[in-house]
Amino acid sequence: MNQLQRIPLLMIGGGLGGLATALALSRKGYPVHVLEKAHEFGEIGAGIQIAPNGSRALDELGILGELHTYAVYPQRLILVDALSGELLTTLDFGEKFQRTYTYPYFVMHRNDLLTTLLNACRESDAITLETNREVIAVEDLGDGARVSCAGGTTYECNALIGADGLWSFLRNYVIGDGDPVCVEFVAYRGAIPMEEVIETAGLDTIRYWIGPDLHLIQYPLRRGELYNQVAVFKSEHYRADTDNWGTEDELEAHFAKTHESVQRALTRVK
The missing domain is CATH 3.30.9.30 (D-Amino Acid Oxidase; Chain A, domain 2)
Incomplete structure (x- = not known):
């Protein structure tokens, strides 16, 4: 059954970028709805290096102190x-x-960073998280967008943000510059x-x-x-x-x- 939902801000992608952006918007009072294609939130890879500008951003998100538990400070x-x-x-x-x-400047496991971001998003009343949502179509409504997912769920939103990775569906729709080189x-x-x-x-x-x-x-x-x-x-x-x-x-x-x-x-x- 096709279920239509109207929301203010829709985020496609629940990786590091998507969750960090959702958390930043929620800190400013904006409600955000995150759609993740995978069956669960998770991160590919192992280490990540965070330079001072990244540390500052994580501090503004309110999670830098918690990351100290996992981080190594070379x-x-x-x-x-x-x-x-x-x-x-x-x-x-x-x-x-x-x-x-x-x-x-510090280094940490990518999954520890994602888990910390995910927990912070789950604690926010302004953020809705959904998994198993594969976007298959996007329509420009002029004052917003309509997003359709496999399985029949449809969303209408005032603003649509793409953070769906290397093989981004939304990038091809917005820019149309072909597959990654x-x-x-x-x-x-x-x-x-x-x-x-x-x-x-x-x-x-x-x-x-x-x-x-x-x-x-x-x-x-x-x-x-x-x-x-x-x-x-x-x-x-x-x-x-x-x-x-x-x-x-x-x-x-x-x-x-x-x-x-x-x-x-x-x-x-x-």
Whole structure:
């Protein structure tokens, strides 16, 4: 049965961007209705780095203090040559950095951030959350929009906001610039228990290994209980008509000439 609902603000997408935007609008007194395509709210990936401008925004949303429970506050970031192991430069997150930017630089698990945002949204009387709502059609009404979902539910709203990710339905409707363009890079990532880590640069350090068309990022997560590692390289075998590229064999080939510390780290990424 087709059920028509009229609401002021409709948000398509319940990921980090959608929930943060909904929470920000609710803090200003606006009622928001969030539609998520998946059966439950969840986040893909592991680590996320939050710079001072992000910390400031999270503070304004009222959740920065709660995130302290999950966050790791590194004291420095180092950039290292992935081939030679030579230290290239260091960014100090210490006292001078804090004085300059006021807010901290921290890292955390993406799912911990999403869970905190989700809980804050659930506590707000101004936010309605729905899952299993796949948008299949949008109609411009002039003074608003009509949104139709698979299953027959229809919404009319005064304003429609798209936060529905890389394969955004709404972006194609508004901009019409086609599918995302693949840049042929592949990421192998994973967060492992700290006791399984072979080598670190210290639990207070974010380490970037960089080389030709490749890099490896390493940093601790979740109060230092996990270690996040992301290996990225550009595939030489990309084809738009197949997913048979960016394989483990390619990963090993691209990193074959890297420093022994990188080689050891890769055994815990694949």
